[in-house]
Amino acid sequence: METIATYQQLSVFIEGILDKYFSGKDLREFTGNHEQLHRCFYELKQQHPKYFQRLTFDVNSNYPYSKDLDSILQDFQICGIINKLNPTFKTIIFNGDDDLSARKEKRIPFVNEDELIAFATELTI
């Protein structure tokens, strides 16, 4: 099985999961609570370590923290895929982007739509 080995693949993979998570939902908000967000993805990694090998977590402190996840969310923000709601910034809006399927095809063709849906259903953000 091919694995998600690079930052770019991981970025498309996470966007793909978020895209499925919000598919068909009117409210496209998720938590800006740092601890909750990092814990959710950490738990997902615990359930599916093979898929999330590239998403590393520092567990040497008060809660699991992923530099990669922070960096990917930062990139999403620069690209307008997400934005945070003023004035508290405690809620994140998922805007998505039109080019996702093309990038998914290029970067992670070995991850199918059903798998993304399965991960999205396990996510509680």
Added chain:
Amino acid sequence: MSQIKAYQERIDEFLSSILDDAPPQKPADAKIIHDSVWGTNTFHPWEVALIDCPLLQRLRRIHQTGLAFLVFPTATHTRFEHSLGVTTLVENLVNHLNSNKKNSFIDEEERYNLRLSALLHDVGHSFFSHVSEMVYARMPVFQELLTEISNEYDGLRPKGHEIFSFFMVKSRVFQKYFAKIVSNCIITKDVDSIREYLNKDNWDRLAGWIIGYSKDPKEKYLAEIINGPFDCDKLDYLARDAKFAGPVIVYDIDRFYYTLDTLKTGDVENLTVTLSGITALEQILISRMMMFSYIYHHHKVRSSEAMIKRLCFDLMEEEMPDAPDRIKIKLSHPVDFLKYTDEVLLSSYSDLYNIPHHSKTIINELINRSLWVRGNFVSDFNLEKGSCHPSYTSLEEDLHVPENIKELKAFKEKIISEVKSIDRTCPIESRDIWIDVPKAPNADEVSRVKIKKSHSSSESVPLIDVFPIAAWIDAYKAQKWKSHIFCKKGYQNIIYEASKKVFLDTYKMEIQPYTKSFCKIEP
């Protein structure tokens, strides 16, 4: 053989090469050293001997802020004085923490440990500090090491220089050298205790702190004094970089000291401040962001760094035939980078080097400050509609992966091919342009800091609930973050026209016309 073991061997070899011929000096006594940032400070005899050894002395030849001195002429401070500064701050921080906790929370032995770790925290730096680090981080062999380190040390992903400092402190070569220093010291109670407790396990703890690791979660706060959300490293470099580069950055370090504390969450004990220290902490975090805007992400600083990176890649890629009486710069493995300090790369004797002609040209351009210029840039505010394309923002990621290198090269080739379609005679080549996609500062480990309500309370609140650091970072990204296309002087007009078209064709990113005047390109 594992990469951890292979690197440790290479580091041992490097240390032997610089320490074997330089037996430690006999430390006479403690020494008082004056520092323009933190004043007058005392260093213990064994620290003085360590400071005088080639491992620490080489830091005098590595600029703290890379090539920023080409833009801010007084930013000529080095990793050496920064290391002394961090040691001084560790002393101050321990004193205040003990006083705030109203007991000897950190005992004398641990204080010596922390001071040594501070003194040694940057010995793994190579030329121009973070600039060379970003180059070797792209080598597949470094990424393999990082994966092993991450698996072995609780998922941490330390920076290159932190890993090298870590290996140096763990090295038997270094530990033997230090044992010699201690055996040369006049016997006092302090020296005796140092001799007793600096065994292998203790060196491992010290080394771990440099990468922010503590095997025992109850001691996490010790690691965080050296490498954490508001460690002594940050406290020193913010004040020092600002003082020497020029921008006025102020933070209330005294207030910060008075609110220092530790906080237990389950098994973990972290370094923290109380609620009354929030303003001081805000100042520190905002200062850090201001420094990115003022210095670290200044376009001329980025362009000079791009030139050094270009130079390194040329030296890594091109194997020159051996020439007699010529000096060779070999950068085939990340540890090779440790062999060179700034003056080698910026030497006016580069004519004597056995390196390609175009590499010598870059060295001369840097020496004469003929820096590359902006041919174009992308930011949140200069795109006609929409934002950056996600494939573009991650263009410089994972460049140890061949497909990603191919993608970056293809993007540059497209720009060059567009240049040729505008002017067939234009001599510019792909190697003469540089795509710079920097990372915006992020909240990273600060996000998980919890603030204690008061010294006497065990209750806490997440820092981000009382200080929206993420909002500040968002504002930075919207207003300050820029990705530049740098090119050789004289070609900015044609690079602007060509890259503008390629941005649109490849990434559907439409550059606003006023970008040209921002880049100071003549109409």
